[in-house]
Amino acid sequence: MFGWRYYATTIMFSSLAYLATTLVCLVAIKSCNKKETPKPEPLAVYSVELDLEWCETPRHSKQFLIPKYENTVQILDVCEVSALAVSRSLYVFYQNWVAWFGDDTGEVRHMLNNLLIEWGDTKRTVHSAYNIHGRLIKNVRVTGLAIAPNHMWVMRGEKGIGTSSFVHELVHLALWNVYDSADPTHEGGEDNLWTKEHTEFINETKDLLFLIGDRYLADPNYNMDTLRSVMESNLRYGEVKE
Numbered sequence: 001m002f003g004w005r006y007y008a009t010t011i012m013f014s015s016l017a018y019l020a021t022t023l024v025c026l027v028a029i030k031s032c033n034k035k036e037t038p039k040p041e042p043l044a045v046y047s048v049e050l051d052l053e054w055c056e057t058p059r060h061s062k063q064f065l066i067p068k069y070e071n072t073v074q075i076l077d078v079c080e081v082s083a084l085a086v087s088r089s090l091y092v093f094y095q096n097w098v099a100w101f102g103d104d105t106g107e108v109r110h111m112l113n114n115l116l117i118e119w120g121d122t123k124r125t126v127h128s129a130y131n132i133h134g135r136l137i138k139n140v141r142v143t144g145l146a147i148a149p150n151h152m153w154v155m156r157g158e159k160g161i162g163t164s165s166f167v168h169e170l171v172h173l174a175l176w177n178v179y180d181s182a183d184p185t186h187e188g189g190e191d192n193l194w195t196k197e198h199t200e201f202i203n204e205t206k207d208l209l210f211l212i213g214d215r216y217l218a219d220p221n222y223n224m225d226t227l228r229s230v231m232e233s234n235l236r237y238g239e240v241k242e
């Protein structure tokens, strides 16, 4: 017969084995759960220090992704500009751009999907710039800047995106991406990339964005079908109306 030591040892080992199995299961469940619930990525990408001239009050701003575009972000300071309103404005811009000028190579679409938009509240002074007819102006106060092929700065429009230089700067970036030149002399100068049609396109697109207004552009309940039908009845899509 076995002595009590035998039973005691068996019970002890069985308990230890049971405990070890439980621990292994717990670890397995834990690591399994970890895989299934990854942490959501935060929407704000990073903060930047602002020049005082760029915006009256804030010293810091945050960068936010624009919905439905791959890597397109905007930097926000005190001035509130709705990401959804920007997304829809980009949509209107692109649809109308394709109708007027086409985008066979997809470079404009690619630019819109990889764009950095900075908004400010005050005009910025630049050493020199050209007016729409290509005349050079020194120390000019501007409401928008095409900084790099995928980077623009825009002063917030008093009455929404349609009253800002948003569309104008997008045209510079579109030309920059397609022709390797933003054509800073606009309709003037010698490169002739920016034509009268580009100026007309800007006026038409801005008028429509102003007509709809930021309040509707920013409203998630504002239907995309409604937006498209408003575009249909207001845009010439490059055609000259009789």
Ligand SMILES: [Zn+2]
Residues within 6 Å of the ligand: 168, 172, 184, 186
């Ligand atoms: Zn310009």
